Amino acid sequence: xxxxxxxxxxxxxxxxxxxxxxxxxxxxxxxxxxxxxxxxxxxxxxxxxxxxxxxxxxxxxxxxxxxxxxxxxxxxxxxxxxxxxxxxxxxxxxxxxxxxxxxxxxxxxxxxxxxxxxxxxxxxxxxxxxxxxxxxxxxxxxxxxxxxxxxxxxxxxxxxxxxxxxxxxxxxxxxxxxxxxxxxxxxxxxxxxxxxxxxxxxxxxxxxxxxxxxxxxxxxxxxxxxxxxxxxxxxxxxxxxxxxxxxxxxxxxxxxxxxxxxxxxxxxxxxxxxxxxxxxxxxxxxxxxxxxxxxxxxxxxxxxxxxxxxxxxxxxxxxxx
Amino acid sequence: xxxxxxxxxxxxxxxxxxxxxxxxxxxxxxxxxxxxxxxxxxxxxxxxxxxxxxxxxxxxxxxxxxxxxxxxxxxxxxxxxxxxxxxxxxxxxxxxxxxxxxxxxxxxxxxxxxxxxxxxxxxxxxxxxxxxxxxxxxxxxxxxxxxxxxxxxxxxxxxxxxxxxxxxxxxxxxxxxxxxxxxxxxxxxxxxxxxxxxxxxxxxxxxxxxxxxxxxxxxxxxxxxxxxxxxxxxxxxxxxxxxxxxxxxxxxxxxxxxxxxxxxxxxxxxxxxxxxxxxxxxxxxxxxxxxxxxxxxxxxxxxxxxxxxxxxxxxxxxxxxxxxxxxxxxxxxxxxxxxxxxxxxxxxxxxxxxxxxxxxxxxxxxxxxxxxxxxxxxxxxxxxxxxxxxxxxxxxxxxxxxxxxxxxxxxxxxxxxxxxxxxxxxxxxxxxxxxxxxxxxxxxxxxxxxxxxxxxxxxxxxxxxxxxxxxxxxxxxxxxxxxxxxxxxxxxxxxxxxxxxxxxxxxxxxxxxxxxxxxxxxxxxxxxxxxxxxxxxxxxxxxxxxxxxxxxxxxxxxxxxxxxxxxxxxxxxxxx
Numbered sequence: 001x002x003x004x005x006x007x008x009x010x011x012x013x014x015x016x017x018x019x020x021x022x023x024x025x026x027x028x029x030x031x032x033x034x035x036x037x038x039x040x041x042x043x044x045x046x047x048x049x050x051x052x053x054x055x056x057x058x059x060x061x062x063x064x065x066x067x068x069x070x071x072x073x074x075x076x077x078x079x080x081x082x083x084x085x086x087x088x089x090x091x092x093x094x095x096x097x098x099x100x101x102x103x104x105x106x107x108x109x110x111x112x113x114x115x116x117x118x119x120x121x122x123x124x125x126x127x128x129x130x131x132x133x134x135x136x137x138x139x140x141x142x143x144x145x146x147x148x149x150x151x152x153x154x155x156x157x158x159x160x161x162x163x164x165x166x167x168x169x170x171x172x173x174x175x176x177x178x179x180x181x182x183x184x185x186x187x188x189x190x191x192x193x194x195x196x197x198x199x200x201x202x203x204x205x206x207x208x209x210x211x212x213x214x215x216x217x218x219x220x221x222x223x224x225x226x227x228x229x230x231x232x233x234x235x236x237x238x239x240x241x242x243x244x245x246x247x248x249x250x251x252x253x254x255x256x257x258x259x260x261x262x263x264x265x266x267x268x269x270x271x272x273x274x275x276x277x278x279x280x281x282x283x284x285x286x287x288x289x290x291x292x293x294x295x296x297x298x299x300x301x302x303x304x305x306x307x308x309x310x311x312x313x314x315x316x317x318x319x320x321x
Numbered sequence: 322x323x324x325x326x327x328x329x330x331x332x333x334x335x336x337x338x339x340x341x342x343x344x345x346x347x348x349x350x351x352x353x354x355x356x357x358x359x360x361x362x363x364x365x366x367x368x369x370x371x372x373x374x375x376x377x378x379x380x381x382x383x384x385x386x387x388x389x390x391x392x393x394x395x396x397x398x399x400x401x402x403x404x405x406x407x408x409x410x411x412x413x414x415x416x417x418x419x420x421x422x423x424x425x426x427x428x429x430x431x432x433x434x435x436x437x438x439x440x441x442x443x444x445x446x447x448x449x450x451x452x453x454x455x456x457x458x459x460x461x462x463x464x465x466x467x468x469x470x471x472x473x474x475x476x477x478x479x480x481x482x483x484x485x486x487x488x489x490x491x492x493x494x495x496x497x498x499x500x501x502x503x504x505x506x507x508x509x510x511x512x513x514x515x516x517x518x519x520x521x522x523x524x525x526x527x528x529x530x531x532x533x534x535x536x537x538x539x540x541x542x543x544x545x546x547x548x549x550x551x552x553x554x555x556x557x558x559x560x561x562x563x564x565x566x567x568x569x570x571x572x573x574x575x576x577x578x579x580x581x582x583x584x585x586x587x588x589x590x591x592x593x594x595x596x597x598x599x600x601x602x603x604x605x606x607x608x609x610x611x612x613x614x615x616x617x618x619x620x621x622x623x624x625x626x627x628x629x630x631x632x633x634x635x636x637x638x639x640x641x642x643x644x645x646x647x648x649x650x651x652x653x654x655x656x657x658x659x660x661x662x663x664x665x666x667x668x669x670x671x672x673x674x675x676x677x678x679x680x681x682x683x684x685x686x687x688x689x690x691x692x693x694x695x696x697x698x699x700x701x702x703x704x705x706x707x708x709x710x711x712x713x714x715x716x717x718x719x720x721x722x723x724x725x726x727x728x729x730x731x732x733x734x735x736x737x738x739x740x741x742x743x744x745x746x747x748x749x750x751x752x753x754x755x756x757x758x759x760x761x762x763x764x765x766x767x768x769x770x771x772x773x774x775x776x777x778x779x780x781x782x783x784x785x786x787x788x789x790x791x792x793x794x795x796x797x798x799x800x801x802x803x804x805x806x807x808x809x810x811x812x813x814x815x816x817x818x819x820x821x822x823x824x825x826x827x828x829x830x831x832x833x834x835x836x837x838x839x840x841x842x843x844x845x846x847x848x849x850x851x852x853x854x855x856x857x858x859x860x861x862x863x864x865x866x867x868x869x870x871x872x873x874x875x876x877x878x879x880x881x882x883x884x885x886x887x888x889x890x891x892x893x894x895x896x897x
Contacts, residue, residue, distance in 0.1 A: 035773040039411060039487075043817050044779070082403060083536075092556065148587060156595045163592045164583055166558060269583040271558040279557075284770050 008308075012301040019297040020071065023290050024064050032056075033080050033284035054080060067290070076294070077287030081280070086291040090273055095176050096166055097265070097272035101257045103179075103192035104199065108253070111196075112203030113246075117234055119204060120211020120242075131204060138201030147194040147267040154190060161186050164269040191268040195261060199253045206249060210242025217241075243314050251307035259296035393577040394881060394896055397589045397598040401557045401582040406539040407524045408483040414602070416522075417890040418580055421562055422463075423524035423545035426454060426473070427517050431895075433694065433796040433887055435517050439468065439525055439546060440505075449514040449841055456503045460569045463544045463551075466529040470499035475528035483536065490519045492818045512841035514848070518795035548573050548894060557582050562893070573894035590876070593618060599878040602891055606681040609874045622874045623885035624685045626692045627792030628867040629744070632825040633657040633666070633785065635864075636811040640785035641737075646763055648785050650734040651724055657736070657785060661715045663863035667705040668712040669758040670751055672868050679746050683872040689856065690791055690801060690867045694887070696845060697798030697852025702860040712758045723759050735761035739787040741772050748788065762786075778824055779814060790871075791822065794888040798852045799839040806859050808833050827864040 076087045119128040155163035167184030169176045178184030262274035280288035402418040426440035442455045460468040495510035543551045549562035560580040583589040590608045593601045634640035656662045676684045721733040740748040752762040793800045808828040809820035842848040877883045881896045
């Protein structure tokens with residue numbers, strides 16, 4: 001067991017090193033951030049001064065080593081634009097992104113699994129056809145389009161929900177969140193649903209496919225003949241056996257949601273990490289881009305790790321070693 | 322093998338033990354993850370900027386009449402203010418928000434004139450090298466600190482230290498000192514009759530509040546002398562202001578102002594239509610046409626002071642050695658160095674059609690980069706009207722006939738029009754017009770991230786024909802001329818700080834002398850006469866050309882009235 005954990009930790013460090021290398025060198029190819037910061041009329045002297053200030057005059061490999069050294073101390077550089085520690089800026093926006101991700105993931109689990117189980121256990125019913133049609137739409141329609149349609153429908157035409165922005169925040173368990181108030185929830189709903197639709201659709205299809213296959217198995221027939229209650233069969237026996245691929249996809253979706261909510265956040269003017277990322281890319285704010293991508297890479301590695309552990313719990317036949 | 326039965330399922334013992342260990346590990350990891358999440362949340366949870374302790378109330382307050390209902394104005398902006406260090410960044414939206422809280426020595430009147438702000442008078446000596454500035458008495462910062470001359474000295478020091486956004490403004494300031502609590506003396510390194518225009522840009526911060534605490538403190542304790550105080554700032558979300566009840570001058574009508582950052586145009590328009598915000602800046606042309614039909618919104622537009630500026634590199638030989646899309650001419654010479662060729666280019670473009678089709682009418686034609694009303698605006702400049710036949714005649718006579726063979730077959734020469742993303746449609750149209758008179762033009766769109774690197778003077782040499790825009794809110798065309806037409810020889814700048822945006826490398830000694838003279842002339846009318854002469858020469862030479870001035874388009878909800886300002890700055894006190 002511990003050998004397993006150690007092996008995975010080593011893998012994580014290797015992955016992060018490679019990612020940091022790639023990120024660093026790729027962001028240094030494109031453009032010079034200095035020219036985006038100094039006034040157009042700046043003299044060469046002023047430009048050189050800023051270059052020195054930002055440490056951009058040193059050769060690239062040296063800059064990379066300095067970057068690594070600082071990273072090991074937890075410092076991922078100072079944002080050129082905001083002149084504050086990059087990691088701090090990212091973490092500052094973390095709670096906002098986590099709010100919509102949390103609600104989106106909860107919707108995905110609850111709706112995805114329950115609708116998928118229903119569709120899988122009653123493949124021929126009319127309701128199932130409706131669910132499957134809906135899931136096709138969910139997968140095919142792009143999230144930015146859905147977001148704008150929601151804004152138009154619920155915000156502008158019906159006026160039921162606010163169009164943009166985050167609601168008022170309160171502190172729960174020491175975390176600043178807008179989920180504490182009803183008004184906060186009205187702001188959270190549209191972006192979360194926009195995020196969740198595609199994911200719910202995938203999960204429904206996956207669970208349904210798995211369920212249909214499992215329901216034909218002998219042990220299900222055996223349980224039915226024993227007189228076990230229907231719910232128990234569905235959720236206790238059948239679902240557990242379909243969960244491996246579902247958990248894998250879920251892990252990937254979760255990582256993607258946390259790291260790349262960019263489009264939804266831009267549309268809904270939600271002050272999260274995704275918006276910070278896209279703004280930093282356009283203004284060539286390299287420290288934030290590097291810090292963010294490293295953060296995303298670490299996130300994916302950790303999530304994958306948890307997913308592997310979950311496999312072993314769900315299916316006792318799997319031996320991690 | 323031991324078997325046990327649990328919940329109706331048979332388990333093998335060894336597997337059961339492994340499952341138990343797995344479950345333990347998972348639970349531990351979940352707890353760890355939650356702890357990390359909470360810790361990250363706590364660590365990252367930044368206290369929104371603390372509201373400032375209100376200044377102690379004025380003694381013997383006058384009896385207020387019955388309170389008017391509190392009004393809140395919600396403004397939708399396209400970008401965030403990003404920082405409360407007023408010297409770190411020079412961008413119109415951010416400047417305008419900061420100017421609600423901070424003030425400069427001299428304020429900008431509605432007609433762009435100088436209005437006494439923290440300074441009540443300013444006088445120069447004979448040759449405009451020493452300025453004496455008398456400061457306003459009885460002013461306090463939002464936290465009660467008194468405003469004195471030392472604050473001005475402290476602020477100027479910080480501008481130099483920050484070295485990025487506003488450092489240009491200090492170019493002519495050699496030294497400065499506080500003579501007493503209400504007097505500041507500034508000595509210029511070169512005669513500068515226009516120093517007041519520069520002083521309008523430099524807001525004053527409090528020495529008492531920030532001394533010894535480093536620039537970071539500017540983000541934490543946001544105090545100024547302005548009409549509004551900062552109540553709350555949530556980065557990239559909103560800025561909440563309330564009226565400064567101890568303001569030294571006329572208090573604005575609106576008590577509460579909220580600036581909301583909504584970068585996506587569609588979302589901003591939707592917020593305006595659903596009445597979540599009362600005002601939106603930068604409405605794009607198509608939305609404006611749609612909103613004109615809505616009952617709950619007014620569309621307000623005004624010509625901006627910034628005009629586009631087309632620049633052609635004037636030098637013998639290859640004007641853009643590092644270009645990926647170099648200039649091609651039959652004899653290898655640079656056609657843009659020929660004055661008549663430049664006139665031909667202007668005459669090839671149908672400005673009115675361009676405005677109607679590309680800008681949907683939301684632009685005003687102009688042949689001068691200097692707006693009307695500025696000192697030095699010359700209304701009598703020769704107009705090079707749309708005339709493609711004349712253009713072709715000029716090109717023929719200049720020695721660039723249509724080629725009948727070779728790689729330029731069917732054209733006279735080939736050039737590349739470098740432009741930013743936002744000018745893409747216009748540039749494509751212009752390439753079309755030029756093609757019709759025999760000039761092959763490739764419209765090269767530059768991504769925002771690389772454009773300033775690409776067009777940099779003396780470093781990149783990648784462009785020979787480009788379009789940007791230029792404006793200067795000071796109302797003085799001498800400052801525009803100093804930057805855009807003061808000589809800039811191709812291989813080396815003539816004078817530091819002058820001709821910094823003269824991307825055509827235009828050289829004219831006569832113009833240089835006149836510009837320097839204007840900068841040293843304190844008398845408004847005398848300066849105006851000199852500058853009109855400058856722009857006449859520049860126009861005759863076709864050093865560069867402008868086609869039109871964009872309109873600034875705004876959307877306003879029915880609860881408020883808004884009068885747009887010429888300089889495009891959005892202030893809460895222009896609403897009622």
